[in-house]
Amino acid sequence: MSPAPGSARRKSRVGGKADTEVAIRTTRPINFGPLADFVGYALRRAQVAATTRYLEAMQEVDLRPTQFSVLILINENPGIRQTEVCAALGLQKANFVPLLNELQRRGLAVRKAGVPDRRSSALYLTPHGEAVLKRANELHTAWEQSLSARLGPQGRTQLLELLQKLI
Amino acid sequence: MSPAPGSARRKSRVGGKADTEVAIRTTRPINFGPLADFVGYALRRAQVAATTRYLEAMQEVDLRPTQFSVLILINENPGIRQTEVCAALGLQKANFVPLLNELQRRGLAVRKAGVPDRRSSALYLTPHGEAVLKRANELHTAWEQSLSARLGPQGRTQLLELLQKLI
DNA sequence: TATTGTTATACTCTATAACTATA
DNA sequence: TATAGTTATAGAGTATAACAATA
Numbered sequence: 225m226s227p228a229p230g231s232a233r234r235k236s237r238v239g240g241k242a243d244t245e246v247a248i249r250t251t252r253p254i255n256f257g258p259l260a261d262f263v264g265y266a267l268r269r270a271q272v273a274a275t276t277r278y279l280e281a282m283q284e285v286d287l288r289p290t291q292f293s294v295l296i297l298i299n300e301n302p303g304i305r306q307t308e309v310c311a312a313l314g315l316q317k318a319n320f321v322p323l324l325n326e327l328q329r330r331g332l333a334v335r336k337a338g339v340p341d342r343r344s345s346a347l348y349l350t351p352h353g354e355a356v357l358k359r360a361n362e363l364h365t366a367w368e369q370s371l372s373a374r375l376g377p378q379g380r381t382q383l384l385e386l387l388q389k390l391i
Numbered sequence: 392m393s394p395a396p397g398s399a400r401r402k403s404r405v406g407g408k409a410d411t412e413v414a415i416r417t418t419r420p421i422n423f424g425p426l427a428d429f430v431g432y433a434l435r436r437a438q439v440a441a442t443t444r445y446l447e448a449m450q451e452v453d454l455r456p457t458q459f460s461v462l463i464l465i466n467e468n469p470g471i472r473q474t475e476v477c478a479a480l481g482l483q484k485a486n487f488v489p490l491l492n493e494l495q496r497r498g499l500a501v502r503k504a505g506v507p508d509r510r511s512s513a514l515y516l517t518p519h520g521e522a523v524l525k526r527a528n529e530l531h532t533a534w535e536q537s538l539s540a541r542l543g544p545q546g547r548t549q550l551l552e553l554l555q556k557l558i
Numbered sequence: 559t560a561t562t563g564t565t566a567t568a569c570t571c572t573a574t575a576a577c578t579a580t581a
Numbered sequence: 582t583a584t585a586g587t588t589a590t591a592g593a594g595t596a597t598a599a600c601a602a603t604a
Binding site for chain 1: 561564566
Binding site for chain 1: 456557
């Protein structure tokens with residue numbers, strides 16, 4: 225799993241040439257050994273690369289991956305409770321509090337009282353939250369299409385199926 | 392990519408039955424909407440699941456993914472410099488310092504002086520480091536085999552190829 | 559007693575700026 | 582001037598314990 229935006233940088237030395245030449249220092253080619261064939265390592269590298277491009281693509285709506293998935297879940301399940309979102313997404317309830325506070329501060333989601341169980345509140349998107357989510361989905365769709373372009377027509381489906389088997 | 396060890400927990404209510412029954416509270420089924428078809432989300436979930444199992448598998452040698460990959464790289468490229476390892480694995484040189492300190496403290500790797508460029512030192516595994524790496528490779532191979540079992544014979548190769556296209 | 563939401567806290571991972579000693 | 586290694590620091594993400602209100 226280690227990070228590694230494929231960057232075994234190799235600079236080429238300009239032989240015994242004089243110093244007037246741009247003297248770029250040689251770094252011998254790095255041997256990755258068995259690492260090149262590790263699924264865990266490839267998974268990590270792919271995830272880092274994907275996240276980097278995701279953040280670029282979603283810059284306009286300024287939604288981190290988890291924030292985006294929380295908005296989707298609230299939108300798909302209006303009135304959902306915090307604990308339910310946490311269980312569905314694998315988040316700690318303690319960490320969800322500041323995350324939701326931020327979404328509420330930005331006017332994207334709200335906690336509403338009036339649930340039978342008075343310990344909980346019900347979560348909803350605001351109209352603004354719905355609009356931002358709509359735009360986020362457009363940007364995200366474009367991003368997924370750029371993935372499909374890399375993976376080929378069947379590649380994306382194949383990848384999804386294979387990843388499912390790891391969960 | 393949001394976390395989510397597939398855990399949309401659904402408890403089933405025992406209809407209108409009396410309280411003598413184990414009263415499990417209903418949580419309505421959560422609708423994941425488009426999230427279920429996102430490559431980024433699947434990538435994240437698979438990576439989290441894989442890392443969790445990796446850590447279990449490697450418990451005996453106590454090597455985090457990055458530590459493991461650093462040991463492999465030093466072993467494959469004896470005398471490699473810190474900057475080269477960082478470039479190859481996509482690490483910040485600043486973060487590499489405490490990481491290598493820890494490997495050195497545990498007697499797995501060493502910085503040796505005597506390089507032409509006196510700003511650098513050359514990295515090597517100790518005999519103990521080599522032995523630990525050997526054991527780590529055994530444990531890791533077993534883990535990769537458990538992945539292969541999930542993915543099917545061609546699945547692992549397919550997955551590696553698809554992940555490469557994302558990098 | 560158990561659960562929901564919350565606070566506080568800590569640990570890992572990642573990122574940037576600035577320093578030193580060499581080049 | 583630029584680079585290798587280092588220090589310090591800050592920001593995410595994630596994890597646990599404990600508390601108040603409610604069930």
